[in-house]
Amino acid sequence: MxxxxxxxxxxxxxxxxxxxxxxxxxxxxxxxxxxxxxxxxxxxxxxxxxxxxxxxxxxxxxxxxxxARPRTPLAATGDTSWQEVALSADGAADLVPRTVDASGVTVCLAAPPPGVIEFSGGYPHPSLQPEKAMAAALSRAGRRPGAWGRPPLDGLPELREWFARGIGDTVTAADVLITSGGQSALTTALRALAPPGAPVLVESPTYPGMLAIARAAGLRPVPVPVDRDGVRPDLLADAFRATGARVFVCQPLFQNPTGAVLAADRRPEVLRIAREAGAFVVEDDFVRRLPHEDSGPLPRPLAAEDPDGVVVHVCSLTKATSPSFRVGALAARGPVLERLRAIQIVDTFFVPRPLQEAALELVGSPAWPRHQRTLSTELRARRDAMTAGLALRLPELALPHIPSGGYHLWLRLPDGLDEPALQSAALRAGVAFTPGRPYFSAEPTAAHIRLSFAAVSGTEEIAEGLRRLRAACDEALGGPVPQFVRHTPAVL
Missing domain, CATH: 1.10.10.10 (Winged helix-like DNA-binding domain superfamily/Winged helix DNA-binding domain)
Structure with a gap:
């Protein structure tokens, strides 16, 4: 640093x-x-x-x-208005028009303006990232024999074996493909499992990045409600019958955005319902490596309880390391694995070998378990600081569930408090959050916001961010306008 x-x-x-x-x-x-x-x-x-x-x-x-010498001014740009017609005509025959909309993802990826506290971030703050361990791992990886050569198309066997052990005893290295992070794996899975125009069942609310993938592929997301125990099996069965869908995408562990964990009695029901519908379950196990210190034993991935190849499992190292450490895995059984493999090869060839070698070096080093313990402790402290601060400063924001893993809280706004109005007031006050609307594939049940406690520097910044959010709520509800000087530091 x-x-x-x-x-x-x-x-x-x-x-x-x-x-x-x-x-x-x-x-x-x-x-x-x-x-x-x-x-x-x-x-x-x-x-x-x-x-x-x-x-x-x-x-x-x-x-x-x-x-540098001054650049020669560019010639006047031509007329690109013809592209509007060309791009519109491109999907004119599609059953479900493709919509490439990155706005729901960008809010979690883009850095806020200087001085704005980042409750919108989708990745841990640099202070929570194992920077020294990653740098050392990358340095060692670069010196490995053959590190800069072409890797096996499915990924390094040792890395595939490591991911397989983390998924469960029923999964072997032969069932695993190494991917460029979780987003790439989800894209491959949806392209492999559903043709353009098909419905795909999704949790409601759910991860906006997955909705963006589906819509960009011309798929039709169909919402299935989630409560504090995960997706409701009765409504999942109804949705399969009503739509004829052959894919259901879910996050059974610390779901984004609700933080829910799929209840033990619902897990076999979800697999049974999908199997009877002749459908796949895409399990996005995105934060298994981000439990809080008080989480207790975690349930096994659904893939570990699936003998019939119903589950296509997606996981990644990225959330627990760095946004740029994009190494993940796809796991599947049966003929679908070859389709997944073919699509990934066509799209990306392979994940760069130095990054795979660095991943092996990192997870095999003594620094890795130490980092996981530190991250678990720090995430709990930040979660507790945010929940306590919300109860003190913003009691009108309903928090139905306090998760024991992940990096965010999901809050329902009171009636009369509008998401866009609050978001604008918050930016003026110097704090950024994620609005709830992008998490719904259809009409939302109510106004919500998601607050990340991992992307900030620590508990002091959380307290200051909540103070600013209080001022923003007062403004959005017709109170005094909060004052924010953009050049002040994030922690006052």
Missing amino acids: KQSSSVADLTDELRKEVNRYSPGGKLPSSRALVERFRVSPVTVSRALAQLAAEGLVVTRPGAGAYR
Whole structure:
């Protein structure tokens, strides 16, 4: 973290000085910058690389760095309005028009403006990521024999075996494909299991990224309600009968956004209902590695209780590591595995071998169990801080379920408090959250918001974020307008 800060500081200093040089003028040598700013040669190299990426300087190996010359203005752009007709005509014959809408996902991926507290994040804060362990793993992986060669198309056998052990005794390495994270695996699964125009049953509410995948593939998401014990089997059976669907996508463990865990008595019912309908269950086991310290023993994945190949299992290392550590797995049995494999090969060829090797190094190191224990403890502390703060500052926001895993809370807004109005007021107050509407494939039952407690720096920032959210609620309900200076730090 200190090194990253040094790079940013030096970059800022050099950015201010670049204009002192004429276009094409040579900047001081790296050695001179090291001596002047008392930083390492690596820090200088990274700062110059950042300025080069911004187009401010040009680096020439063996010669040094020079101020970039002004770019030649681009010619006037042509008329692209014809594309509206072409793109519309492309899906004119589709039974269900494809809709490529990333807005529900972008809100969890995009960084908020400076100074805005991030209750909207979908990944752990950098302080919760095993940065040193990942860096060491990547360094060791890069030195492995053959690390930069072509990997097996299904993934490294040792990594497939590791994922198989985590799913259950009934799953072997031969049942596993290594994927580029969970989102890629879900995309492959839906493309393999449902033709364009087909219905696909989804939990309601559910993960917006999965809804975006389905709609982009021309599928028709059909909602099946979820309560605090997971999906309701009676309504699932009704939905299969009414639609003739052959796919049901669910998150049985710490469901996004409700945090629900599929109850023990419902688990065999879900498998039985899907089997009788001749349908697949896509199990998105996305946060199995994010239990809280008080979670107790976790239920096994549905795939571990499925002898008939009903379940296509999706899991990933990404949530427990870093947004950029995109290594996941698909597990399935029977002929469907070959279809999944073929689609993945056509789409991506394979997951880069250095990343697979780094994953093996990471999960096999002593740092991995230590990181998991630390993450479990910290997530519980943050969850408790947020739930206590909500009870104190925002008691009108209903919290029907406190999860024992995952990274967020799902809250129902009181009548009269509008999601868009609250979201706008919150940004003005300096806090970002995820609105509930994108989590519903049809009309929502009520107004909701999702608050992430993992993407912030700690409990102090949670307390400040809730204070700002209180001010935003007051404004949205007609109270005083909260004041927020965008350049203030996130934790006051």
